[in-house]
Amino acid sequence: MTQRYLFVFAQVHEEFRIPELLSIAELNGIEITFPCPLGELDLARPFMVLGLENDEAARLLARRCILIKSICEFYARGRTYAEVHEENRKNASKWEQYIENTTFKFDVSAYNHSIPQRRQRDIVESFSYMALLGKIEMKDPQVTFVCLEEYIDKHGTTRHKHEGDGKCREIFFGRLIEEGSARSLVKKFDVKKRSYYGNTSMEAEISLLMANQTLASPGKLIYDPFIGTGSMAYTTAHFGAWVFGSDIDGRQMRGKDPPYGVRAGAKRLGRKKPLSVPASRPVQPRPDDQPYVPPTKPYELSALATDLVVLARYMLKPGGRLVFFLPTVTEEYEEVDIHTMLCEGMEVVANSLQNFGSWGRRLITIKKTTTSRFPAPVFEPQGGSEENNAENGHVPAHKDFRTKYFQGFKKDVT
Structure with a gap:
């Protein structure tokens, strides 16, 4: 039988909240x-039943x-304490066992x-009808009852810290089940605590959400083709997965840091121009040990x-996932942009935006939904996207992103 629970979320990365919850579920x-x-769902609010x-x-x-602060067994909610107490009395069967x-x-x-x-004391005393006979224990009680008031966001205004006290948007009441212990991993994997990190190393919270x-869990094998300084390796391995990866330039993995990411753009192996000398010419040994x-x-x-x-x-195995960040231009983005990159047997299951204003990066999760076997891909010299987009007449917002980024996302004026 389904029971109701009050989820209290950290008020960051709101769009990542439900995809993470569904993934762990x-x-x-x-x-x-x-x-x-x-x-x-109203993702602007930190409470959800x-x-x-x-x-x-x-x-x-x-x-x-990572984004859960706590979960409580839900007892009551209301705009006033009178409404909360009325509903809580109706749900007495949930808390009578603790009397x-x-x-x-x-x-x-x-x-x-x-x-x-x-007023905190007054609030506690207003629940005296529960007639709890046990001992009050502040350090390690058997049961913690939680009362949460939600107020409209007034950040950016000058006011006394208690101004508007009692004029809350809604009140929630329940029994604490578990504090969100996973949030402590954000500090544990803080890149500043690592002996080496690069200028494009993924911040800990985002790496954990991505993991x-x-x-990631014991028995899973995860491959990172852009492993860089290993931000994803740390977090996925923490959850018990076997992780391996590669990078186009081994200098990052050796503690040297080429500026990859938006600043240098994506790279692939190959030469911009053909060799000016015959390929049969013998290779001369390097004069150093680099x-x-x-x-x-x-x-x-x-x-x-x-x-x-x-x-x-x-x-991927059937049911396996591809997870990656995709930078997009905010004003140009459309949902169809993501679907232009799909192929048979691959389906988008999550698309969460980290908004930076004129641009953002989207955490895309794509699941393999087919059990069919496909041949090893053979990539064209310029990649497969150009031809596909030309065929369907749509140009995605992430195309030529680096050029648009350095132009300040200004539209062409004709």
């Missing part, structure tokens, strides 16, 4: 019931999801507000993305 075989279609089978499912989610000989405490807090100590999208760095040439982003999907279809 899939990993653990957990079914989640949502109060409305996913597209209608969802359905789960039991407390253990809540614990598994709270211990793995006798159960140590407890109340946690009272607010989102976008600071509640005065005096959760891959469903490693050989193979020649590279630009790799247009839309072509790279399409080739990556085709390669993933060949390498």
Whole structure:
């Protein structure tokens, strides 16, 4: 039987919240019931009441999801405490078992507000009808009852910290099941704590969210073709997966840092111009002991993305996932942009935006949905995306992204 739980989310990366939740639910075989279609969820609010089978499912989610601060068994909600108490009395069967000989405490807090100590005491006393007979234990109680007030965001305004106290948007009440312990991993994998990191190393929180999208876990094999300084290797390996990777330039993995990313653009092996000397000419030994760095040439982003999907279809097992970030121009982006890179047997399951204003980067998760075998891909010299886009008459917003980035995303004036 489905029970209702109050999810309290960290108020960051809101668009990543549901994809991460669904991924970890899939990993653990957990079914989640949502109060409305996913597209209608209000992601601007940190509170969400969802359905789960039991407390253990809540614990598994709270211990793995980076964006979960806590999960509580849901008792009541309302715009006033009168409404909360009325609903809480109706749900007495959920908390009556804690009346006798159960140590407890109340946690009272607010989102976008600071509640005065005096009113916190008044709030706790307003629940006296629960007639709890156990001992109050503030350090290690058997049960923690949680009361949360939600206020409208007033950041950017000058006001007293207690101004508007009591005029909240909504109040939630329940029993704490689990604190979100996975959030501590953000500090553990902080790139500043590493002995080496590059100017394009992925920040810890994003790396962890990306690792959760891959469903990293013991027994999984994960390949990172752009491993760089190993940000993804750290986080996916932490969750028990076997990780291996490659990079077009081994200098990053050896502690030297070419400026890849937007600044240098995507690269592929090959020469921009043909050799000026016959290929049969004997190779002269290098006068130093520096490693050989193979020649590279630009790799247009839309072509790279399409080739990556085709390669993933060949390498992934059925149900396996391809997870990558795609930079896009905000004003030009359309949903069809992502679908232009797909091929038979590959399906988008998540598309989350990290918004930087005029541009953003989208965490794309694509799942292999076919059991058919496909031959090893043979990539054209300029990549496969150009021809495909020309055929369907659509040019995705991520095409020529680097050029647009350095032009400040200005539109051509004719």
